[in-house]
Amino acid sequence: MQFEHVTLGQRVLFGSGQSAAHLAAEVDRMEAARVMVIASEFERPMAEVATNRITPVLWWDEVVMHVPVEVAERARTAAAAHDVDLIVCVGGGSTTGLAKAIALTSRIPVIAVPTTYAGSEATNVWGLTEDRTKTTGVDDRVLPVTVIYDADFTRTLPVGLSVSSGLNALAHCVDSLWAPKADPINHALALEAARALATGLSGIVTDPEDMTPREQTLYGAYLAAVSFASAGSGLHHKICHILGGTFNLPHAQTHATVLPYVLAFNAPGVPELAARLAAALGRPGAEGEDPAQAAVVALNDLRERIDAPTALADHGLEAADIPEATRRVLAVFPPTNPAPATEEDITLLLTAALEGTTPTPRVPSRL
Ligand code: NAD
Secondary structure: OOOOOOOOOOEEEEOOOOHHHHHHHHHHHOOOOOEEEEOOOOOHHHHHHHOOOOOOOEEEOOOOOOOEHHHHHHHHHHHHHOOOOEEEEEEOHHHHHHHHHHHHHHOOOEEEEEOOOOOHHHOOEEEEEEOOEEEEEEOHHHOOOEEEEOHHHHHHOOHHHHHHHHHHHHHHHHHHOOOOOOOHHHHHHHHHHHHHHHHHHHHHHHOOOOHHHHHHHHHHHHHHHHHHHHHOOOHHHHHHHHHHHHHOOOHHHHHHHHHHHHHHHHHHHOHHHHHHHHHHOOOOOOOOOOHHHHHHHHHHHHHHHOOOOOOHHHHOOOHHHHHHHHHHHHHOOOOOOOOOOOHHHHHHHHHHHHHOOOOOOOOHHHO
C-alpha cells in the first residue's frame, strides 16, 4: 500500500436539540464579538433557534443556489461594512456556499449548521457561478472551523427532498471510489457513509417522524463529504456541476438522478470496490455475481425503495441540451477515471439520465 492522505481539521459537534448550546459555546471559545448569520428567509426560523443564546450583528438572507458572483459580492460588502469576525450559516448547501464565498476573500471563520445532507460544511471546496459557468476551487480558508449537526433541523425536510439530498450525499461517497485522490482511507469513510445513508434513507421513508434514521443520514452525509473532500471530484461531480451551472438544474435532484448512470459506467472498472459498495448498500455479492452488476442492482433497489427521482427531463434538462453538456463534460473528463469515455459514451449516459431508463453496467469488453 502506498498513498498520501490529507485529513482536514475541523470540530464536529453532533446532537439533536443541542445546536443553540453548541453554538454559544463555540462563539465563546472563538471569542467572536461580531457574528453574521446567513440563512435564507425559509431557513430563518431554524437560524433563530440555533442562535438564541448569541447576539448577531448582521442577518443575511439573500441566498441563491450555486452562489452567483454578484450575490457573493453583496454579502462580502455587508460583512466588511459590519466588521464581522465570525460567520454562522444555518441552512442547506447554498447557504453554506455563500458563507464560504465570503470566507474565501476575507478569511473570516465560519461555523456551519447544516439543515440538509448536502455536506458542503465538511469540505474545503467553494463554488461560484458567473455567465452560466460554475467554477469550483479548493481552499482551506473556506472550510468551516466547526460544524454543528442538529438532526432536529432536518424534521422539516419533506421526504422527497430528504431522499434527493441524501442521494446527493451518497454521490459524494460513490464518486470518492474512483476520484483523482481516492485512497484506502477515503474508501473506508465512503463505504461506511454508504451503509449509513442507505439505512438512514430507508428509515426516513418508512417513518418520517423517527429521528434515528435522520441522525444516521446526517452522520452518513458528514462522512460522505469528508471522503469527497479527501478524494476530490470524480466523473459524477464533473457532470453534475455542468448540469447545475450551465443548465441551472436543481443540485440535489440532479445528483440523485445521475448517480446510477455514472456507477453503471464506472463500476466494471473497479470490481473490488463495486463489491464492497454493493455490500454497504445491503446486497452482499451472491456467489458468481458480477460485482459491477451487484453494485448497480443494489443502488437501483435502494432508489426504488425510497422512490428516488429518475429522469433529468423532470428537472429541466432537454434533449437539445445534451450536445453542449457532452462537450463540456468531455472538456473536464477526469484522466484518472477507471475508463476513458468517448463522445458517444457521454451522450448515451446523459440521454439515459434524461429519460430515466434503467441503469445497467457497461459490458466489461468496452473498458
Ligand atoms: P439548498 O441549500 O439550495 O436547499 C434546497 C432547498 O431546501 C432550499 O429551498 C432551502 O431553503 C430548503 N431547505 C434547507 N433546509 C431545509 C430543511 N431543513 N427543511 C426544509 N427545507 C429546507 O440545496 P442543497 O442541496 O442543500 O445544496 C446545494 C448547493 O450546495 C449547491 O450550490 C451545491 O453546489 C452546493 N454544495 C457544495 C458542496 C461543496 O463541497 N462545496 C457540497 C455539496 C453541495
